[in-house]
Amino acid sequence: MNERAAAAQARLNELAAKFLDRTTGDIASMRQDLGRLAAGDAAAILDLRHLAHRMVGTGATLGFESLSGCARRIEVLTESCAPGVVPDEPLQAQLAEALEALAAELQGLRS
Amino acid sequence: MYVDDDDDIREIVELSLGLDGSMRVSSSAGGEQALADMRAQCPDLVVLDVMMPGMDGPSMLKRMRDDPQLRHIPVIFMTAKASPQEASRFDDLSAIGVIAKPFDPMGLSAQVRALWEAQ
Numbered sequence: 001m002n003e004r005a006a007a008a009q010a011r012l013n014e015l016a017a018k019f020l021d022r023t024t025g026d027i028a029s030m031r032q033d034l035g036r037l038a039a040g041d042a043a044a045i046l047d048l049r050h051l052a053h054r055m056v057g058t059g060a061t062l063g064f065e066s067l068s069g070c071a072r073r074i075e076v077l078t079e080s081c082a083p084g085v086v087p088d089e090p091l092q093a094q095l096a097e098a099l100e101a102l103a104a105e106l107q108g109l110r111s
Numbered sequence: 112m113y114v115d116d117d118d119d120i121r122e123i124v125e126l127s128l129g130l131d132g133s134m135r136v137s138s139s140a141g142g143e144q145a146l147a148d149m150r151a152q153c154p155d156l157v158v159l160d161v162m163m164p165g166m167d168g169p170s171m172l173k174r175m176r177d178d179p180q181l182r183h184i185p186v187i188f189m190t191a192k193a194s195p196q197e198a199s200r201f202d203d204l205s206a207i208g209v210i211a212k213p214f215d216p217m218g219l220s221a222q223v224r225a226l227w228e229a230q
Contacts, residue, residue: 004129004130004132008216009217019119056191058119060212061212068213
């Protein structure tokens, strides 16, 4: 590996660590989004989808395929929601389950 | 120039394309600012993320093609939904190629160069 590639790889490693740190905060935001959905705020689904989508792409690019897969599950569930409509309770329960799977995956990566 | 609303992916792409010592890379977060940056910098090539809030990649390419200052600039799309149907749609929009996400950061510059040289 030449010097330029080695420097790029080192920076990618730093970005990977930063991504995991940010994901911790993003999961907290996603939990809040689920709370907003339960309270009837349909717009929360868009915020949830945006965070999940970003996690899917950045996670996979940085080598966190499994975490990316968990986030993709959330993204797919949000895409099944009709625009402007609060998802029904079974779908909210699936979202909560998928979010906890994502949190567990992150926990595994950090331990 | 690389256009994407995701800060992390922008930095990764800049790093990746920087591995090709002959490329000078800039990036923009999208929207009207990206079009203004293109007019100011006159890049040789633009790589556009497809899914961006506000103005998505295809909409931005349409705006570029309607702009006399930008219409000649070759465009490559990057997308997580690189199905054959989507690729055909991007061809119709006159993109010179599509790169699937996730991409290999250490191999991206070679992919971009191959599409650039094949146009």
